[in-house]
Amino acid sequence: MLTVNGLSKAARITPDAVRHYMRIGLLVPSRDPKNGYRLFDDEALKRARFIRRAKGLGFTLQDIQTIFSYADNGRSPCPEVRAIIQQRIAENRASVTELGELLERMEDALERWKSMPDGEPDGDEICHLIESVPLGR
Amino acid sequence: MLTVNGLSKAARITPDAVRHYMRIGLLVPSRDPKNGYRLFDDEALKRARFIRRAKGLGFTLQDIQTIFSYADNGRSPCPEVRAIIQQRIAENRASVTELGELLERMEDALERWKSMPDGEPDGDEICHLIESVPLGR
DNA sequence: TAGAACCTGGGTGCCGCACACAGGCAAGGA
DNA sequence: TCCTTGCCTGTGTGCGGCACCCAGGTTCTA
Structure with missing residues (x-):
């Protein structure tokens, strides 16, 4: 499990971008009950890397939202x-x-x-x- | 003397753009004491047209601010x-x-x-x- | 006299973050 | 044990250049 900073390094994006993606609902963290830190699992890491790739291809964050909602509902995007x-x-x-x-x-x-x-x-x-x-x- | 709408037509920009330029200080209107309406003189019309031209050449509104401040201080921009x-x-x-x-x-x-x-x-x-x-x- | 068309101020939304603030928490060394 | 360093938290603002909307006041026209 990764913190914001850990995820940002693993996915090669800035911590601010990670926060931004959380705000708009692209990444959903769980919480460490001990200290309230946000924790990201492998699924989130996969998503973060996907976002980077898709952005590099000219998809907007909105587009990526759409793609995720297809995938989340078990339909092919x-x-x-x-x-x-x-x-x-x-x-x-x-x-x-x-x-x-x-x-x-x-x-x-x-x-x-x-x-x-x-x-x-x-x-x-x-x-x-x-x-x-x-x-x- | 022109109102917001009048100026927007004379300078071929939208009324919203006129309001925006006022907000950031590019255009300074006087007031009609009767009703509080904003009034623009020929100088303002000249400026509004100048803004349109300069924007069409790729100058930012910030750049135009700079240019105006030169002109206002009697220096050549x-x-x-x-x-x-x-x-x-x-x-x-x-x-x-x-x-x-x-x-x-x-x-x-x-x-x-x-x-x-x-x-x-x-x-x-x-x-x-x-x-x-x-x-x- | 009614309705259209104008005016006012103020606020929010777009896009994708970047940056800043104030404070809490974790782990190391002297 | 305390201090420092460096992470973490939430929240808010700024960027550019407007566009759009709201609620209400004013002016012109038929």
């Missing part, structure tokens, strides 16, 4: 898992695209600014560099 | 602006890379899973699809 990851892949593609477009705007701006002098405060503009950039729709 | 955007560009590149790597892992996993059957609960594994994935370091 696999079909859901396939569906969820497709969803997350789509979201991820969208945000990569979006971030890439932002990055391009940023680089363009920096480049254009190279040939522009710094402005002096004139009570009319806040920063002419930024104000020289066209508004996105 | 331009050198800071150049420094900040370089910083944000670097961060953005890092997260694009990171997200891209995550996306790759996700796609690889989905692909491998195509040739794997759904598992049935056996009390040993939670989801063999996910557990078949190697741990990242």
Whole structure:
């Protein structure tokens, strides 16, 4: 049986993460009657490692909740898992695209600014560099 | 003079965003003594539009605070602006890379899973699809 | 005169933790 | 025996950038 710190080391996550997972119900400890310490069994260790793996694949903690509730009710989570990851892949593609477009705007701006002098405060503009950039729709 | 809603329309942001910017001190309204309504002048409208532009370039609200405080003290924010955007560009590149790597892992996993059957609960594994994935370091 | 549409303040929720506080408990050495 | 060190406990707050909701007051329009 492991304490919070012990579990955090065995599963290679921070103690704060362990506490967080407890708070949201992903990990449920028992108690040492002697001192009230939380104790985690092998099942909890398995879960903690699973969480680490799943997070590394882009599953959210909510997703992992869902997966656990399937498993806890004796049903296979696999079909859901396939569906969820497709969803997350789509979201991820969208945000990569979006971030890439932002990055391009940023680089363009920096480049254009190279040939522009710094402005002096004139009570009319806040920063002419930024104000020289066209508004996105 | 514009109310919250009026400003939100003139600057093309949501009323909730206007309220948020007020809360964190980016926009400071005066008051209509008749009814206590918040009133925004042209200066505030200029600021609201500036916020929209700067956000579109990847500046955080904190960055914008900094820029405003330069301008408010009669100093040119331009050198800071150049420094900040370089910083944000670097961060953005890092997260694009990171997200891209995550996306790759996700796609690889989905692909491998195509040739794997759904598992049935056996009390040993939670989801063999996910557990078949190697741990990242 | 009624209803719609606006306004006010304040609070909560999202995501995944990180950090901090104040105090209790356990095990070692001087 | 006391002191130190290092674990543990519960609780609360902060991050970014809003979105949403509540309960109630005000203003405009038909």
